[in-house]
Amino acid sequence: MLTEIAILSPIGRNAGRAHGGITPVVTSLAAALDAAGRTVELVTFSAGDPRHALPHLSTEVRLHNLGAGGRRQHKRRLGRYLEQRRPIALLAAGHRANLLAAGYAGGQARIVLSVHNAVSPGLSRLNPLRRWLRLHALNRSYPRADAIVCVSNGVADDLGQLAPATRPKIKTLHNPIATADHDSDAPLHPWLTDGSGPVILGAGRLAAQKDFATLIQAFAGLEHNPQARLLILGEGPDRDALLTLATELGVADRVALPGFVPNPRTHMAAAALFVLSSRWEGFGNVLVEAMAMGTPVVATDCPSGPNEILDDGRFGQLVAVGDRRALRDAIAETLVAEIDPRPLRERAAEFSPELVAERYLKLLLPEGHR
Structure with a gap:
């Protein structure tokens, strides 16, 4: 089956034990894109079975695990995945995923990166060498992408200042937040x-x-x-x-x-x-x-x-x-x-997954594929 949209994101062992963060955003967006009739596959890199960290992931969303390993192994496995699945668009979430995806810009898949936090606060806590390496990676890799999603205007401004070449590629799309279901097995305090x-x-x-x-x-x-x-x-x-x-x-x-x-x-x-x-x-x-x-x-x-x-x-x-x-x-x-x-x-x-998914589709898929 053709994969229209692949979403590349790391899924940590404690992904299900944090309020906020990238993982719930990715899973909510994937489910909304699937509900909109799109073929979606979540691509991750995890040592174990990532579904254990994704108890609320829709069963309709396919999952492909690149497995454990370093950047070289993941880059090679991602390349193999893109050759086999041939998605129309690859959406990356998180800095590590963004760097991997940017390496395949210019290929058959439309490459869209996403930035979920302002970069500057993290840079301020790094030593000079690591700060330079992070900025070098931003300025070298991110501008290669077809588009870059920032989850707020503040994040967009921050990225544009640190990596000016990204400015023409940046689009602000707020996070999808599921608002209907608030059932929980956890008893109230x-x-x-x-x-x-x-x-x-x-x-x-x-x-x-x-x-x-x-x-x-x-x-x-x-x-x-x-x-x-x-x-x-x-x-x-x-x-x-x-x-x-x-x-x-x-x-x-x-x-x-x-x-x-x-x-x-x-x-x-x-x-x-x-x-x-x-x-x-x-x-x-x-x-x-x-x-x-x-x-x-x-x-x-x-x-x-x-x-x-x-x-x-x-x-x-x-x-x-x-x-x-x-x-x-x-x-x-x-x-x-x-x-x-x-x-x-x-x-x-206004931040419902359905509305946000519509905005993402306009960015991810060429007009003939919508």
């Missing part, structure tokens, strides 16, 4: 059902990028709402430090870090407020997921995504990154405000 006070929710990897420390500090400053509680879903290296901070601030009995929840949307639907406190994002999928539940949101105006999702504050307050007082005030104001959930749900629907 007791705080969400006991009715004893508003619950503020955060979700994401417990790491520096998400800046949950500032969220805990802001929460501790809510002097006029002593019944409020803070629930942060996720796992990560900062867990112990965050619990220690909550203890130092005297709010340990009102802060809970219950770990990873596979589908946080039932928690979002029951929460009084969802807060994204990140220092940076590629897009901010969890914001859209919370809005789809009709839950009010507050976010940092970080690069990049939240400003675009919230339309410069129209759908939720935006505060400066790392400003705990501004975040505290925005949380306090939102908790007492009467917010109509309908505009939030309508805004979230």
Whole structure:
């Protein structure tokens, strides 16, 4: 059977244990393209069976594993795959996949790369040699592609500044966020059902990028709402430090870090407020997921995504990154405000997989193949 669209993306062993990230975006897009009547195959490189990390992948989406190995082996196997399957388009997701795919630009398949996070924050943490190597790879490989998808205008601007030759190829396409199904086998946290006070929710990897420390500090400053509680879903290296901070601030009995929840949307639907406190994002999928539940949101105006999702504050307050007082005030104001959930749900629907898939098809397939 002809493969019209191949999607190349690494699937890590912990892909199913992270809120956001590339994997749910890729699987959601693949399912939507399949539902639109396209023949889609997800191509990955994994040491084991990648389906174990993809419990929600549609059974209609075919899966091809290039297997474990280094870049040379994967490049050779990808070339063999392209010769055998002859897809009309190859969409790559993630830097490693982008480099592999760019090596086959100019062949029979249309090569489209996708960038899911601003590159600059990652560069700032590299030593000079590794920073130069990453920039060299961007400027050498990415411009070869037929097109480059960036998931937000901020990511697009960042890439264009770092690799100017990519600018004519860049197209902003926001992430597909499934908004209809929020069933989950995971039980709700007791705080969400006991009715004893508003619950503020955060979700994401417990790491520096998400800046949950500032969220805990802001929460501790809510002097006029002593019944409020803070629930942060996720796992990560900062867990112990965050619990220690909550203890130092005297709010340990009102802060809970219950770990990873596979589908946080039932928690979002029951929460009084969802807060994204990140220092940076590629897009901010969890914001859209919370809005789809009709839950009010507050976010940092970080690069990049939240400003675009919230339309410069129209759908939720935006505060400066790392400003705990501004975040505290925005949380306090939102908790007492009467917010109509309908505009939030309508805004979230603009990022539905069906609509996003239509936009991708215009970029991936020549007019005669649509």
